[in-house]
Amino acid sequence: MTYGMTSSDRITAADSGSWQLGDLTVRRIGFGAMRLTHLADGSPSDRDRVTGVLRRAVELGVNHIDTAAFYFSATRSANELVNRALAPYADDLVITTKVGPGRDPSGEWWWATPGQLRGQVEENLRQLGRDHLDVVNLRVPRQAETGSIAEHFGALAELRTAGLIRHLGVSNVRPDHLAEARAIAPVVCVQNAYGIGSPAEEHAFLDACGEQGIAFVPFFAIAGAGREAGAVAEDGETVRELALVHGVSPAQLRLAWTLSRGSHVLAIPGTGNPGHLVENVAAGALRLSAEEIARLEAA
Template sequence: MNPGTNSAAPTSTSTWKLGDLTVNRVGFGAMRLTGTAPYDRGVPRDRERSTGVLRRAVELGVNHIDTAAYYFSATRSANELINRALAPYPEDLVIATKVWPGRDLSGAWWWATPAQLRGQVEENLRQLGRDHLDVVNLRLPPSRRTGSIGEHFGALAELRDAGLIRHLGISNVTSEQLAEAMAIAPVVCVQNAYGIGAPDEDQALLRLCGELGLAFVPFFAIAGSGREAGPAARDSETVRAVARAHGVSVAQVRLAWTLQQGPHVLAIPGTGDPDHLAQNMAAGALRLSEEEMALLTEE
């Protein structure tokens, strides 16, 4: 079967655990559900199309959705779209969210103090219609990549002890910050930017997570340097050649390469397009050769 058109759900061997929660390794990121561009204050996506994509994702085997209360546009909220599309939630569905960043109603960003994290957690609970959150990632601001996260992570650990959160993760962090967090409370995942061309520091953190038995959850695996705006850099001839050889898109090659970095690596590609969703899911079945992996790693 051509991996570019395979729409089968992931097999049971393509799973990993977030604490005691088993998830398929190909999940779904909700960031692009709300507008024509992430955080867009202009034309929103069609509501029925977005909820349809979410329902189709679950039909294709997604049981791990990544979201955040700050994923909203002028008239759309990713969390509320998830609630509308999927509640009452399937028993095996794991919803992971992020706190520390926030946005006011004008769209302006703000960053929570440790004392304000409870309010952010409760906002996610309200929007999703849940009495607890499966996974909450502490998402670090770029300015804190070299600082302590102890106060903020400790505040989340208290909310975990209070029953509002089941499992904790961290996002946009260094190996030193991971060690600091693990000394405070159990960590089930690390969510960092990662993909073809990732620097040695990111490669080392991915390997460390594997050694510790933690899920490594890359974001921007497809977008690369384009980040929230989507793919920006022109794909190299190497990436395009591998895609042609398999009859798939370059996005599928990027996802497959990322997943083949280790069994603990999860994918959360986001899209508001049903066709792109099917392609992203099919990437979980795409197997690149050792030679192809080596060539792509050198990019």
């Protein structure tokens, strides 16, 4: 499938398909709020521009917003930008957030104890102006080094029972973490770093989530090795070649490949750029052939 900006403007998030997060229906192309608070060089974002991007995302059919209270800069808070742009919230809008990490006013990181998770949940509720959170992911510090998550996840399960949280997920986890969490309460999503070039064990984990009916929500799907700094400067030859064939950007091709990995895969690309938003949403309509998918997996 090939399209230019004129036709991509007519594509909406509905063209990406949908998935159930518990009893909540979301389109497979969502929006990540991490990049709303500041530009790549660390300078403040333009408040009116990024709130406009959020509103435009919803106009384009996006109904899955991923955010967190620890997404903030010296002058901007992602949660409060979401609140300002989108409240009162549409009935079908699903807002997902994360707890576990915290930052003090200077930006220094800390990690919550099980007893501190309620405070983090309540801070998200306050900033977003909500009486409950649709989905809360427990983010673990270091995937390879983190031991049992039972105590932390159990604390969130109690908040779910109390009605502060509707559904639970886990982030930056291993398969054994997921199994441990599922023994405590239902898990609707796994949010892990993933994209072209991920190791075999991450491909297997993604597939296993699909077999269990659990959404897999990749972060850094576009950025890849660039991670928080953004997309790598040079994409591989195969990515560049196939992007040219389809008349799309390498970032769009990366998103399309990610979504091709299974109907349970949800993308949450973030941007403060209105043009990039349209391109990201349009990537949800791009269909790659089996041969192209195989070439990218081998790259």
